[in-house]
Amino acid sequence: MQHRQQKTKELMNTKTLTQIPPVGFGLWKLPPETCADTVYKAIELGYRHLDSASDYGNEREVGMGIKRALNDGLCTRDELWVTSKLWNTHHAREHVLPAIEKSLSDLQLDYLDLYLVHFPIAQTYVPIETRYPAGWFFDPAADAPRMVPAKVPLSETWQGMEDIHAAGLARQIGVCNYNTGLLHDLLSYAHVKPAMMQIEAHPYLTQEPLLRLCAMNDIPVTAFSPLGALSYLELDMATQQESVLSQQSVLEAAKRTGKTPAQVVLRWGIQRGTAIIPKTSKPERMIENAALFDFELSDAEMQSISALNQNRRFNDPGVFCAQAFNRFHPIYD
Structure with missing residues (x-):
């Protein structure tokens, strides 16, 4: 058993300059008040891939957890893969630098392993000094707040x-x-080819x-x-009936392998060649989500x-922007 756990850690933590560790730790929706301790625990349990974003509103606390883990010798910075994302309000060329500098400052890091354009959506610029993270509303205090696109x-x-x-940086x-259309377009003008595509993907959305x-x-x-749906139940963007974990094919594979349905679905994601970034605040789930090798x-x-x-698709701006931010803004057909 100890050998298996060590082998799992070795495989989930593989990092080179061009290869992301296949099992990451997602930081979306982690409450700021517990985030630092959760990040520290994840690193203690062997996670070396952290998926963050300015829009998550917890990068300062993520940075506190990382710093404590590094200070305690749980890993070195070179062994850690940290991803963050550029928010929609900072799409203009001159705004990208201050955006990443803010993330780096909050995360207490000198560089990111990976920086991603969060959405192919440009919103009207909101200075960091005015509101951070900016969120989806241009002016939340307005009588009728709404999302306002920008021509960038x-x-x-x-x-x-x-x-x-x-x-x-x-x-x-x-x-x-x-x-696919946006990727074709990006490859036509990029001098630096994108090193990663991050997308929603699960058995109900195989892409x-x-x-x-x-x-x-x-x-x-x-x-x-x-x-799939498990990430969206608390946001009322999915129902329990949409959980893939109760599907017969998943249950049969779980029975054969002696694994949980969640482990089967996560293994499916890795085995088809993608990295995955499940999120949980429970240590027992952290261990379960990593035991896939x-x-x-x-x-x-x-x-x-x-x-x-x-x-x-559970995370669809064409749905949630109209419902929550008073503007219909589809990006998928």
């Missing part, structure tokens, strides 16, 4: 990303939530064409919300789980 082309945003890459740069296009262009993929799913099991695809 994605090509300009990528120029800003290439600037901070050249400055050494982000060792790698990439994008989130792009579709096969996008994964195939990324593979053709040697762009690794990270899957957020790898357990002492079993494999059969080809038949992989195919049956993939066949659950419904193209069900």
Whole structure:
């Protein structure tokens, strides 16, 4: 058992300049008041890939957890992979640098391993001094607050990303939530090819064409919300009936392997070639989510789980922007 746990840690923590550790720790929705301790515990349990974002509103606390872990010798900075993301209000080229500098300051780091464009959505600029994180509303105090787009082309945003890459503030740069058309467009003008595509992906949203296009262009993929609906229940963006964990193909694979349904779904994500960033604040779940390297799913099991695809997207600006931010703003067809 001890040998298996050590092997799991070795495999989940693999890091090179171009290879992200396959099992990360997602920081979305972690409450600031417990975030530092949760990050410290994750690192203590062997996680070396942390997925952060300015919009999560907890990077200062993430930085506190990282600093304490480094000071206590749990790992070195070189062994840690830290990702953060550029928010929509800082898409203009001149705003990218102050955005990453703010994240670095909060995280108490000199560089990021990976910096991503969070959404292919440009919103009207909100200075850091005015409100941080800026969120989706341009003016939350307005009588009728709403999201306000900005006329900033994605090509300009990528120029800003290439600037901070050249400055050494982000060792790698990439994008989130792009579709195939936007990726084709990005590759037509990028001087620095995106080093990562981060997308929602789980058995109900397999994204096969996008994964195939990324593979053709040697762009690794990270899957957020790898357990699907579970990430969205508390936000009323999904129902318990939409949980993939109760599907027969998942339950049968769990029974055969002696693993939990969640481990089966996470293993499916890794086995199809994506990194995954499950989120939890419970130590027992942290351990469970990382114990994915002492079993494999059969080809038949992989195919049956993939066949659950419904193209069900839980994180869709075309839905939540209209519902919560008073503007219809679709980015997917």
